[in-house]
Amino acid sequence: MKEFLNGKLQLSEGYLTFVADDAKSCSFILPLYTVRRVERINSRTHNFALSILNWHQMKLTLQINGHKTVCEKFCNTIRDNLKNQVRHMKNLRSFLSTCFSEALLVDPKKDISIGGLGLIFGFPGDIKKLRDRYKTKLWIEYLQTNGRNLTLIKFPYFSKLVRVGLPNKLRGEIWEICSGAIFLRFVNDGMYEKLQKDNAGKISLSTEEIEKDLNRSLPEYAAYQTKEGINTLRRVLTAYSWKDPELGYCQAMNIVASAILIYMSEEQAFWTLSVLCDRLIPGYYSTSMYGAILDQIIFEHYVQNKMPILYEHFQNVDVQLSVACLPWFLSLYINSMPLIFAFRVLDCFFMEGPRVLFQIGLAILKINGDELLTITDDGQFIHVLKRYFSTLDQPAHPNNKNQKIREITKFNELMVVAFKEFSNITTESVIELRKTHQLKVVHNIESFTKRGQIRNLKDTSKFSKNEISIIYDKFYNAQFYGKQKSIRNDSRMDLNTFYRFLGSITSWAKLDDENLTKENGSPRDNQGRRLVGYELIHKLFIHFDRSQSGGLTLQDVVFGLGNIIFGDLMSRIELFFNLHDSDKDGYLFKEEILQMSESFLFIFRNRQDDGHLGSVSNFIKNAFEYTDSVGEINENDEHKMRMSLPSFRMVILADGYLEEFFDSGFAVTFQFIEPTEERSKGLGREIFNALMSDGMRLAEKFGKKINNAKSKSHTDQNNSLNSKRHSTTSSVQSASSMSSNNKTEINNSNNSSLIPRNNSQDSFISVESQKSLLKIQRNDSPISFGSDEEDDGLMQEVDRLLNEFSIDENGKKKKKYFLHNLCCIVVL
Amino acid sequence: MSNITRQTSDSALTLVGGEGNQGSQQQNIKPIQVKLVLLGEAAVGKSSLVLRFVNNDFQENKEPTIGAAFLTQKCRMEDKVLKFEIWDTAGQERFHSLAPMYYRNAQAAVVVYDVTKAASLDKAKSWVKELQRQASPNIVIALAGNKIDLVQPVDEGEEESANSGRQVPTEEAKAYANEFGLLFFETSAKKGVGVREVFTEIAKKIPLELMMSPRPPRQVPYGGQNQLPGLPTGSEQIAGGTNGGCNC
Numbered sequence A: 001m002k003e004f005l006n007g008k009l010q011l012s013e014g015y016l017t018f019v020a021d022d023a024k025s026c027s028f029i030l031p032l033y034t035v036r037r038v039e040r041i042n043s044r045t046h047n048f049a050l051s052i053l054n055w056h057q058m059k060l061t062l063q064i065n066g067h068k069t070v071c072e073k074f075c076n077t078i079r080d081n082l083k084n085q086v087r088h089m090k091n092l093r094s095f096l097s098t099c100f101s102e103a104l105l106v107d108p109k110k111d112i113s114i115g116g117l118g119l120i121f122g123f124p125g126d127i128k129k130l131r132d133r134y135k136t137k138l139w140i141e142y143l144q145t146n147g148r149n150l151t152l153i154k155f156p157y158f159s160k161l162v163r164v165g166l167p168n169k170l171r172g173e174i175w176e177i178c179s180g181a182i183f184l185r186f187v188n189d190g191m192y193e194k195l196q197k198d199n200a201g202k203i204s205l206s207t208e209e210i211e212k213d214l215n216r217s218l219p220e221y222a223a224y225q226t227k228e229g230i231n232t233l234r235r236v237l238t239a240y241s242w243k244d245p246e247l248g249y250c251q252a253m254n255i256v257a258s259a260i261l262i263y264m265s266e267e268q269a270f271w272t273l274s275v276l277c278d279r280l281i282p283g284y285y286s287t288s289m290y291g292a293i294l295d296q297i298i299f300e301h302y303v304q305n306k307m308p309i310l311y312e313h314f315q316n317v318d319v320q321l322s323v324a325c326l327p328w329f330l331s332l333y334i335n336s337m338p339l340i341f342a343f344r345v346l347d348c349f350f351m352e353g354p355r356v357l358f359q360i361g362l363a364i365l366k367i368n369g370d371e372l373l374t375i376t377d378d379g380q381f382i383h384v385l386k387r388y389f390s391t392l393d394q395p396a397h398p399n400n401k402n403q404k405i406r407e408i409t410k411f412n413e414l415m416v417v418a419f420k421e422f423s424n425i426t427t428e429s430v431i432e433l434r435k436t437h438q439l440k441v442v443h444n445i446e447s448f449t450k451r452g453q454i455r456n457l458k459d460t461s462k463f464s465k466n467e468i469s470i471i472y473d474k475f476y477n478a479q480f481y482g483k484q485k486s487i488r489n490d491s492r493m494d495l496n497t498f499y500r501f502l503g504s505i506t507s508w509a510k511l512d513d514e515n516l517t518k519e520n521g522s523p524r525d526n527q528g529r530r531l532v533g534y535e536l537i538h539k540l541f542i543h544f545d546r547s548q549s550g551g552l553t554l555q556d557v558v559f560g561l562g563n564i565i566f567g568d569l570m571s572r573i574e575l576f577f578n579l580h581d582s583d584k585d586g587y588l589f590k591e592e593i594l595q596m597s598e599s600f601l602f603i604f605r606n607r608q609d610d611g612h613l614g615s616v617s618n619f620i621k622n623a624f625e626y627t628d629s630v631g632e633i634n635e636n637d638e639h640k641m642r643m644s645l646p647s648f649r650m651v652i653l654a655d656g657y658l659e660e661f662f663d664s665g666f667a668v669t670f671q672f673i674e675p676t677e678e679r680s681k682g683l684g685r686e687i688f689n690a691l692m693s694d695g696m697r698l699a700e701k702f703g704k705k706i707n708n709a710k711s712k713s714h715t716d717q718n719n720s721l722n723s724k725r726h727s728t729t730s731s732v733q734s735a736s737s738m739s740s741n742n743k744t745e746i747n748n749s750n751n752s753s754l755i756p757r758n759n760s761q762d763s764f765i766s767v768e769s770q771k772s773l774l775k776i777q778r779n780d781s782p783i784s785f786g787s788d789e790e791d792d793g794l795m796q797e798v799d800r801l802l803n804e805f806s807i808d809e810n811g812k813k814k815k816k817y818f819l820h821n822l823c824c825i826v827v828l
Numbered sequence B: 001m002s003n004i005t006r007q008t009s010d011s012a013l014t015l016v017g018g019e020g021n022q023g024s025q026q027q028n029i030k031p032i033q034v035k036l037v038l039l040g041e042a043a044v045g046k047s048s049l050v051l052r053f054v055n056n057d058f059q060e061n062k063e064p065t066i067g068a069a070f071l072t073q074k075c076r077m078e079d080k081v082l083k084f085e086i087w088d089t090a091g092q093e094r095f096h097s098l099a100p101m102y103y104r105n106a107q108a109a110v111v112v113y114d115v116t117k118a119a120s121l122d123k124a125k126s127w128v129k130e131l132q133r134q135a136s137p138n139i140v141i142a143l144a145g146n147k148i149d150l151v152q153p154v155d156e157g158e159e160e161s162a163n164s165g166r167q168v169p170t171e172e173a174k175a176y177a178n179e180f181g182l183l184f185f186e187t188s189a190k191k192g193v194g195v196r197e198v199f200t201e202i203a204k205k206i207p208l209e210l211m212m213s214p215r216p217p218r219q220v221p222y223g224g225q226n227q228l229p230g231l232p233t234g235s236e237q238i239a240g241g242t243n244g245g246c247n248c
């Protein structure tokens, strides 16, 4: 018996992926390093077919629908890519020895010690009640026929098995497969240990923060009352903080890590954290936590749309949803629900992505809707939810006559409401909303931070609010472009950034202006003059740095600028004197006097008048005239000529031009105007771009689905094998524009849906077929359920849940696929 | 310094037991809700102070807090029953942008610093500024210098290391508090010194009469200033919202 599955095939440098057109009936990710043999099937027709045998002895037949040359190209590409993956193949055997499923299939009865802390300290929940043994049996059957760990093929039955709750010992591995973390772990073999070793004994702000939280991460779980468990948690969190030092550590990561470590090894948990932070919930744990705030806004948006009355009520009593809901999202419900239920939610989350967080949240509000309509403050809101969570194991309909219905727990009900009533919360809509709101969120966080920092200035000099605001913007803009990474609140400005900063507020400090780069004077002169500029600004920098920390705070800058701008003739003369008195002995010596004159020339370089030249030479002349005699010291040594501050003052005041400069001219060169075009590429823009690429990465993960949806209507006019270049920054565009791209091309590119971003050696060659066909050869006798001693109650539960979840398939209950051979045929 | 904390002993606050066991005569008195938020640098002892107040207990904080922990405590003062709804915020700096969510509409705030850490007073001052700009205009703010047990020898024997640990002189903090109109206390969550007084004085200073109405009068929202940054304010509709639902 054969079944055909139409779908899209993607070939990248490291992976071959397939998603059926309906995005449901079948999908797989096949790492090329698991491929043992590829054969071209020569058929009589013009069909092009490949037969692939993988590590787990599964045979896949791909029939590709496309022009001959395209098929040839595909063939060549896959051959080349396979060659490149050979280096990974040798790691396969040792890697598979770390996969629970391998050992399980060898001997299901054996005690296998691959997994998390649960193996030692026990798993939450009652094994009997959880039907762990029976579920394991079903999984053994599934894994035997449909591949496992690196080669798993997902049929609809897979998601049903996930939704009824994963068995304890397999849980970690299935999470790892669903999230894709398993592929990261494979290709980054040894990295976790290396991070540990390289950073052993080091401390940082993150490690200190981690230390504080270790004792309050799931303290109710036995392992975390022991050294062993605490050490495990510490190692994973600190290793992650070294892997991504910019993110470091955020409270709530301890909760997530401590929970998944019950089911996962340290290394598995480490890579799963990585997928979480980078892809599934980007920005949740970052230093601004923009992702968490963003998703709260999206959640409110959904509540407003789906439950307008409730939403209105919350508005009326002025209760903010986030006070209760933010922790749900941040800790993936682990901190909110009893653990056994939280893990069921996690099962779904890893399988379907962040939409699950929204679906569950909406369902919680919906189920408690009546009661929530009576609350009037935060306290009651939290109380209602707390009580609900603590009764999740109780019957949802305790008084129903029908015993079957009485058996439905509140948690069952929650799952059904979440996935049935909120099935239209799709990954695409989440991504869309994230895109819609992120700019605003970033902007608001930015202005919140800005307000706070400005408020905390101890001394705003005499600057107006607006001027301070502009100084703030310029301060952080300069920093941003300097470091090319996100700003921390405590960041200090270094010298290089100060050059840029000062150039943005006063024209003489622009070190790349025309008079320094253009033809007037020889290039050498310009070079020399620019050095004078660097020198002068460096002096200012040192002067501004009152704490001598080698960096300027916003306060330093405001204070320093304020002294210049709101000072007076005398204070500015003194400032210049002090700047050039490098050894701070209260005198300017010959060298320093000459430097002073060069500084003048540098500042005046753009002045159109000729007056400054005369004045500066006057200055030098007078300066040497007024130098104090240094009687005692060797008189004929002209290097000992020196000038005190009073003499310097006299020299300046003797010259009208210079006097004017110190009286007002210097101060007015500082301009606090914000050019509009500079604003638009300001900080918000940059974070926005970072957000966009986060969103992109997420979109890429689901990109295939988008592709499918979009391309379907075009398949008729577009029969050729359609390939599309993927790149880190343009994947969303490429996804949406691909239907208009009829050309066939095979391109190298840098990223892919399944390739970790730090894994550049696995860059993608992407070949997508719009109309591939997957043919499935089904096992003639489908394996039957419940053939064993397990009680029939279980059968009912599983069946009932399976029925409940078959809604996805338009009410039509699908048969279970159990395959010995998978045959994908892609027909022209 | 003890006169600061002792002045309250005349009209004391008595705690009323947990939710379940309230006496019948208290039931007909509608408790006046006081929303209170604790702010301050990490590890200054915010959670310990709350724990001392609520459970009269001191222990290592085992409660995993994400964003903020929520606790309640009913108290009786003279003829009134108060219910403190306490938000104990988490200390990590990156959670700062979430703080407005907790202090919005708060009637009281306890800003805590650690008398053995000068920098923690700076942080406290910055919280005070933020509250005075962004929280409810009538918010009652108390400044609490915690961990005085570390600098006050309880018995003579401990004297050696005693005052060397103090980094914030009482007078300095007190002067600051006076200048900014804050209540001021020095406390020890560990020894249970001054904790009850913080809440008593707050209760006295809050205009309770105004709040006897079923719900406290609500401050007009500040155009989002006192909300989670990025969250829409009450009046602001999110683009794309359907109008299909009931808008009654």
Ligand SMILES: Nc1nc2c(ncn2[C@@H]2O[C@H](COP(=O)(O)OP(=O)(O)O)[C@@H](O)[C@H]2O)c(=O)[nH]1
Residues within 6 Å of the ligand: B040, B041, B042, B043, B044, B045, B046, B047, B048, B049, B059, B060, B061, B091, B146, B147, B148, B149, B150, B187, B188, B189, B190, B191
């Ligand atoms: N000696 C002393 N230690 C305290 C006191 N209050 C809190 N601590 C300790 O300070 C640390 C931080 O306390 P915690 O309440 O968690 O601070 P939070 O981060 O502000 O909530 C803990 O180790 C407490 O035991 C106090 O009054 N005296």
Ligand SMILES: [Mg+2]
Residues within 6 Å of the ligand: B046, B047, B048, B061, B065, B088, B089, B090, B091
């Ligand atoms: Mg705390």
